[in-house]
Amino acid sequence: MEVKKIAVNETAQRVNEKTEQYLNTLVRAYDQVLGTLHLGGRKADYDDTNYEFVGGANDELRKKHYDKSLRLLWKAEQHASWSSFHDLSRDEEMLMKMADDALNESEKREVERIKTAEFKALLDREYTPAQKQAIVNILSLIGHGEAYAWLVSNEVLRDVKSTGAKAALTMQVLEEAKHFVVLRELIMAFGMEIPRLPVYEYVMLEGTLKAKGLEKFFGMNVLVEGIALSIFGALSKYPGLEVLQMFHLDESRHCALPTNYLKTQPLTWWEKNNPASMVKRFMMVLPAIPLAMKMEKDFAELGIDVFEFGGSLVRKVINLAYRVGFHLPLPQENMKAFVNYMFNAYCSATREGHNFREFLDAESTLGEAELAVEREVFGIAS
Ligand SMILES: [Fe+2]
Ligand SMILES: [Fe+2]
Numbered sequence: 001m002e003v004k005k006i007a008v009n010e011t012a013q014r015v016n017e018k019t020e021q022y023l024n025t026l027v028r029a030y031d032q033v034l035g036t037l038h039l040g041g042r043k044a045d046y047d048d049t050n051y052e053f054v055g056g057a058n059d060e061l062r063k064k065h066y067d068k069s070l071r072l073l074w075k076a077e078q079h080a081s082w083s084s085f086h087d088l089s090r091d092e093e094m095l096m097k098m099a100d101d102a103l104n105e106s107e108k109r110e111v112e113r114i115k116t117a118e119f120k121a122l123l124d125r126e127y128t129p130a131q132k133q134a135i136v137n138i139l140s141l142i143g144h145g146e147a148y149a150w151l152v153s154n155e156v157l158r159d160v161k162s163t164g165a166k167a168a169l170t171m172q173v174l175e176e177a178k179h180f181v182v183l184r185e186l187i188m189a190f191g192m193e194i195p196r197l198p199v200y201e202y203v204m205l206e207g208t209l210k211a212k213g214l215e216k217f218f219g220m221n222v223l224v225e226g227i228a229l230s231i232f233g234a235l236s237k238y239p240g241l242e243v244l245q246m247f248h249l250d251e252s253r254h255c256a257l258p259t260n261y262l263k264t265q266p267l268t269w270w271e272k273n274n275p276a277s278m279v280k281r282f283m284m285v286l287p288a289i290p291l292a293m294k295m296e297k298d299f300a301e302l303g304i305d306v307f308e309f310g311g312s313l314v315r316k317v318i319n320l321a322y323r324v325g326f327h328l329p330l331p332q333e334n335m336k337a338f339v340n341y342m343f344n345a346y347c348s349a350t351r352e353g354h355n356f357r358e359f360l361d362a363e364s365t366l367g368e369a370e371l372a373v374e375r376e377v378f379g380i381a382s
Contacts (some may be wrong), residue, residue, distance in 0.1 A: 055161025234366030311359030
């Protein structure tokens with residue numbers, strides 16, 4: 001490239017250079033001392049000398065989560081065409097239109113059927129008011145949970161090390177934002193009263209948001225997202241709730257994130273086994289038991305035994321927690337037996353002729369595709 005170079009004062013440049021080097025040494029050393037004394041120091045866990053976040057590149061995690069999230073990125077305008085979202089790009093809109101033109105008349109009617117007002121009419125046709133209220137009660141558990149997932153993943157983004165891990169968490173923040181706003185519209189389309197957070201879930205979510213560092217992974221990516229994954233897996237085959245399959249795919253990736261991250265940055269023996277952390281985790285899990293009891297009526301309205309659902313969920317969550325290294329105060333099998341005992345004790349007291357059952361052997365997720373996704377996340381033992 002032809003440019004006319006401008007002459008500069010070489011002495012001034014040398015002085016500038018030296019001044020910057022001197023100040024740099026001073027500022028960085030000052031921050032380092034403060035950092036070592038835990039009095040502050042540099043806030044960003046960013047390593048500008050190596051042009052990388054502290055922890056390195058971790059391309060493997062980037063490929064498994066960031067790249068995959070972008071490949072599987074779904075748009076509400078396409079999967080919930082009845083909603084108010086307008087998030088398709090011009091190319092995607094064109095593709096949709098071409099696909100639309102290729103439909104025959106009855107197929108077109110089918111597509112139209114699920115748009116806007118028609119969607120609400122479909123819900124009214126398919127469900128009784130009691131069933132609609134039950135779906136809203138169950139889905140709003142996750143709706144409120146998505147708000148916390150958004151906030152928690154944003155904080156974990158700061159706590160994880162490596163460029164790949166930060167890229168992965170950035171996608172989770174984006175996906176949780178989408179989950180919150182899209183699920184909100186889906187729930188509102190039912191036109192029923194939307195309940196507040198039950199206190200048991202409130203305690204669980206607040207505990208997660210307040211948890212220190214990577215313990216947030218346990219509360220959110222293992223426990224809360226495990227619950228979300230199970231609810232999406234149980235309901236995505238219900239009429240009008242097909243979009244939940246997309247949520248199910250995203251949540252499965254979020255559940256797999258601690259496994260993939262901790263493979264590269266393993267927890268120490270103390271982090272896994274220190275009694276205070278184990279008790280804190282147990283206190284986070286415990287409210288799930290009264291929550292299941294509270295939700296029994298709503299699940300029953302939809303033909304689902306809440307303890308079969310809960311058993312299926314607890315098995316998956318406990319398997320995942322121990323595999324990643326988030327140990328609880330009891331050995332894995334005793335932990336499962338304890339939950340099963342609590343479920344059976346409640347059923348003996350409230351259900352006529354109840355016989356002791358292995359609730360943790362149940363499987364509540366419907367659909368081969370969904371089960372295959374979960375097998376990948378929870379391992380063969382699920
Ligand atoms: Fe989510
Ligand atoms: Fe999630």
